[in-house]
Amino acid sequence: MSLVNVRAFERLLASGASEAQIDEFLAALKNPDKGSHEERLVYHFSKNGVLRNQVGFLTALHSQGGVVDRREGSRIAFVFVSGVIDYIGVAGVRSRLSRMKANGIYLYDDNDMNYLLGVRQFGNMQRTTAVLLQLARKLGVDRIITVGSSAGGFAAIKYALALNGHASVTFSPFTTFADEHHRRDGRGQAIIDRFKQRAPDQLIDLVPLLAKRDPALELASFYAKDMPRDEWHAKRTLAASPRSFVIALNGEKTYPVLAPLVVNGIFDAFMRPLTEGSSVEDAVAGILRGYPKALTAITTG
Numbered sequence: 001m002s003l004v005n006v007r008a009f010e011r012l013l014a015s016g017a018s019e020a021q022i023d024e025f026l027a028a029l030k031n032p033d034k035g036s037h038e039e040r041l042v043y044h045f046s047k048n049g050v051l052r053n054q055v056g057f058l059t060a061l062h063s064q065g066g067v068v069d070r071r072e073g074s075r076i077a078f079v080f081v082s083g084v085i086d087y088i089g090v091a092g093v094r095s096r097l098s099r100m101k102a103n104g105i106y107l108y109d110d111n112d113m114n115y116l117l118g119v120r121q122f123g124n125m126q127r128t129t130a131v132l133l134q135l136a137r138k139l140g141v142d143r144i145i146t147v148g149s150s151a152g153g154f155a156a157i158k159y160a161l162a163l164n165g166h167a168s169v170t171f172s173p174f175t176t177f178a179d180e181h182h183r184r185d186g187r188g189q190a191i192i193d194r195f196k197q198r199a200p201d202q203l204i205d206l207v208p209l210l211a212k213r214d215p216a217l218e219l220a221s222f223y224a225k226d227m228p229r230d231e232w233h234a235k236r237t238l239a240a241s242p243r244s245f246v247i248a249l250n251g252e253k254t255y256p257v258l259a260p261l262v263v264n265g266i267f268d269a270f271m272r273p274l275t276e277g278s279s280v281e282d283a284v285a286g287i288l289r290g291y292p293k294a295l296t297a298i299t300t301g
Contacts, residue, residue, distance in 0.1 A: 005029060006037045010087065013062035014110060022055055023047060044088050054091035061090070061108045065121030066131075069094075069104035070139060076275055077103035077141040079132060081115055081159065083152030083256070092262050093147065100268075102275035103139045105132065115155040116195065116202040129162045136163075145169060145274060150256040151191065153221070157206050160217055167218035167280050169271070172256035175221075175233045176205040185229055210240035218280040219244040220270070222261060224252035225296065235298055245284045246298040266291055 012025055026046050032038035044051040061067045061082075078097060082090040090106060097104050109115045118128035136144055144165040148156025153173020160168035174185075177195065195203050210217060219237055223230035225248040237244040249257050249266070261267040269290055273283045288297055 003037060005041065006087075009041055010062060013059045013087070016059050016063045019055055040088060044091070051088065051091040051095060054095055057094055057106075058087060058091055061106055062110065065108055065110065065119040067104075067106045068135060068139075069098055069106075071101050071103050074102050074139075074275070075141055076143045076145065076277070077105055077136055077139055078271075079105045079107065079144060079146045079156075079159065079163070079165075081107050081146065081148040081152045081155040082109070083114075083148060083150040083155075086149060086152060089149050089152075089256070089258050092259065093267075096262060096268055097271065097275075100272055100275040103141060105135055112191075112194065113198060114151045114191070114195075115159065116199045125162070129159070132159070132163055143167075143277075148173065149258040150174065151188065153256075154206065157210070157217075157219065160219075161206075161209055161213060165217070167220070167274070169220045169274075169280070170234075171222045171258040171261065172224070172227070172230045173221055173233060175207060175236050177203040178205040179203065181205060185233070187229070207236050207240040210237060210244070213241065216241045216243040220280050220284060221246045222257050223248060224254045224257040224260075225250045226253040227255055227257075230255060230257070231298075238298070243280065245280060247284060247287070248296045248298060250294055250296055264291075264294065266294065 009025065012021065022045065026042050029038045029042055032042060043049060045055055057067060080090060080093055094106060107119055109119055111117055111120055116125065118125040122128040122131040144163050146156040146160040146165050146168045149171040151174050153170030154175065156170050157168050177192065219241055221234035221237055223234045234246045238246060249260060252260055254260055266287055270283050270287050273286055288295055
């Protein structure tokens with residue numbers, strides 16, 4: 001399906017468009033095909049859309065590169081890195097996390113480089129890392145948890161390591177962009193080509209970095225049960241870190257898996273204990289008890 005209108009919507013957000021301009025754009029998408037990107041835009045962001053209340057947040061995020069939600073008294077911050085074409089994912093996540101008692105730092109990379117060159121408005125990756133650490137200090141945070149979906153899962157893990165984060169929570173994550181692994185995966189060739197031109201040294205495998213981390217990074221990786229390439233990526237982390245947990249959503253063939261986890265309540269059930277200081281291990285145990293038929297814990301590589 002064409003992404004022309006999706007890109008146009010992103011440019012509209014980045015321009016700081018008003019809600020009236022958003023409505024005019026969506027109204028022009030007449031009779032969108034069922035299941036198309038256009039239908040999703042209309043369903044989520046029209047006047048009666050389920051994420052309409054996130055339009056202001058999205059325009060700020062896309063124009064500024066970052067948005068901070070402060071929660072007084074919280075010592076925890078979630079750093080959410082939007083994946084490629086992830087306007088619905090980040091809006092859905094923010095709609096849920098904003099109801100919980102934790103700080104939120106939301107990032108958007110308009111360079112389409114999966115944050116490998118940092119967030120443009122902040123600077124290169126080193127400078128972006130410094131900005132995030134400064135924000136954490138201002139928020140009074142002593143526990144940073146990165147969150148990302150799809151390619152954003154790769155960025156979430158990478159930034160968790162760079163920030164000396166406490167944990168990372170990922171959904172259908174890529175765990176490597178190394179050439180030998182991309183030949184096995186085969187997805188995202190346009191992204192790979194762009195990386196090779198602008199940041200070839202960043203096409204790396206995260207597993208060796210996870211293995212070197214001391215103390216081990218707490219890591220939760222979710223994927224849909226019937227998606228073998230997502231399973232392969234997620235399970236690679238098990239050998240790298242003794243604090244890595246991989247959870248499959250049964251009965252789904254969805255990429256990425258974030259949307260169904262938000263819809264069925266598992267996302268909330270997992271994230272809320274983290275806002276209260278629980279470990280990833282305890283949060284995993286809680287959802288396995290609460291959703292025994294929906295979820296399977298993967299414990300071997």
